[in-house]
Amino acid sequence: MDIIGVIEGSDKSSSHSFAWDYLRHYESLFMPWRREKINLIEVGVQYGPSLHIWEWFFTQAQIVGVDIDPACAAYARDRVAIEIGNQADPVFLDRLCASYPPTIFIDDGSHRAEHIVVTFERVFPRLLPGGLYIIEDMSFHFGPAAVNWQTAKQVDAPGYFLNLSKECMARQPGNRFVRQIDQIGFIGGAIIIHKRTEGRDLGHALNTADAYLAARKRDADALDRMAYYVLRHNGPLARAEQWVDEATELGGDTMPRLMLRGEMNLALGRMVEAVEAFLAAAAYPVEGTAQQHYRLSRFLAKYEQLEAALGQARVAHRLAPRNPGYKNHMDGLAEQLAAG
Numbered sequence: 001m002d003i004i005g006v007i008e009g010s011d012k013s014s015s016h017s018f019a020w021d022y023l024r025h026y027e028s029l030f031m032p033w034r035r036e037k038i039n040l041i042e043v044g045v046q047y048g049p050s051l052h053i054w055e056w057f058f059t060q061a062q063i064v065g066v067d068i069d070p071a072c073a074a075y076a077r078d079r080v081a082i083e084i085g086n087q088a089d090p091v092f093l094d095r096l097c098a099s100y101p102p103t104i105f106i107d108d109g110s111h112r113a114e115h116i117v118v119t120f121e122r123v124f125p126r127l128l129p130g131g132l133y134i135i136e137d138m139s140f141h142f143g144p145a146a147v148n149w150q151t152a153k154q155v156d157a158p159g160y161f162l163n164l165s166k167e168c169m170a171r172q173p174g175n176r177f178v179r180q181i182d183q184i185g186f187i188g189g190a191i192i193i194h195k196r197t198e199g200r201d202l203g204h205a206l207n208t209a210d211a212y213l214a215a216r217k218r219d220a221d222a223l224d225r226m227a228y229y230v231l232r233h234n235g236p237l238a239r240a241e242q243w244v245d246e247a248t249e250l251g252g253d254t255m256p257r258l259m260l261r262g263e264m265n266l267a268l269g270r271m272v273e274a275v276e277a278f279l280a281a282a283a284y285p286v287e288g289t290a291q292q293h294y295r296l297s298r299f300l301a302k303y304e305q306l307e308a309a310l311g312q313a314r315v316a317h318r319l320a321p322r323n324p325g326y327k328n329h330m331d332g333l334a335e336q337l338a339a340g
């Protein structure tokens with residue numbers, strides 16, 4: 001891809017008066033979609049060299065160039081659409097993403113700090129699962145010339161994305177984007193943000209699990225873990241239930257297994273059976289971990305079993321007295337019960 005960039009005179013290549021040297025990275029990053037029917041949107045067309053590179057690399061993709069300059073409409077052709085608009089305009093971005101749900105989105109537009117953040121916040125939630133969001137040329141935002149890339153609203157674009165990276169590292173779910181991000185990377189001046197995929201190839205995973213379990217001594221806890229995996233990834237519940245049944249045959253009821261059965265019943269819409277399983281888990285004579293009791297307490301509280309929920313909250317608090325979340329939860333339940 002780099003050599004095509006060199007031929008097209010692209011500054012994304014490794015040989016140009018201002019060589020950002022992105023293309024050798026893009027080649028491997030974009031490879032999974034080389035022959036796929038995806039939409040690639042790039043903000044910033046100018047003279048169009050990058051559009052030639054994408055058109056050459058992707059054999060099926062719809063390429064969409066976006067620019068504020070109406071003259072760029074002249075670069076539209078066959079698999080290349082041009083949309084004229086302002087990347088700082090959320091209504092325009094919504095319309096763009098609705099017309100061409102993007103798998104790859106490249107921001108090589110105004111490079112203004114405010115526009116970069118506005119565009120990211122508007123587009124990233126609309127990027128398809130597993131997609132890539134790329135912001136090029138972040139180096140402009142360092143040193144004395146950084147001021148040239150500000151708008152009236154002063155925004156610290158590198159700070160914004162560094163902070164987002166830190167929040168991902170800390171797995172802070174408070175940030176609304178963190179849960180949607182799989183990976184953040186930096187290549188030279190560009191930021192690459194990988195969006196999480198929604199589902200996994202469960203079919204392949206479950207067949208591998210079957211083959212692996214068949215060759216291994218049957219183990220009730222391993223079957224529980226498989227059932228939980230299926231629940232967590234919205235897999236076939238009937239199969240998960242079979243695993244829990246088999247685990248129960250092998251290892252009998254345990255508190256976590258009864259909870260799992262409760263969760264499975266919830267997923268299957270069997271509320272009465274779910275509550276029964278949660279109550280059975282609460283009555284189980286062997287203690288689990290503080291976290292298990294806390295989780296169980298939350299389920300019980302949600303389904304209006306407040307006495308049992310408080311009992312479980314007390315166990316969680318006794319096992320982990322320094323956890324403020326457990327204590328708050330327990331106190332809240334006690335207050336609710338006292339208030340009748």
Ligand SMILES: C[S@@+](CC[C@H](N)C(=O)[O-])C[C@H]1O[C@@H](n2cnc3c(N)ncnc32)[C@H](O)[C@@H]1O
Binds near residue numbers: 010011049066086115
């Ligand atoms: C760096 S050039 C794009 C280069 C092109 N991607 C390439 O690799 O050859 C930046 C382009 O962004 C466009 N632009 C500037 N402000 C914009 C905005 N607010 N919205 C959309 N495009 C904008 C400019 O008109 C210019 O053509």
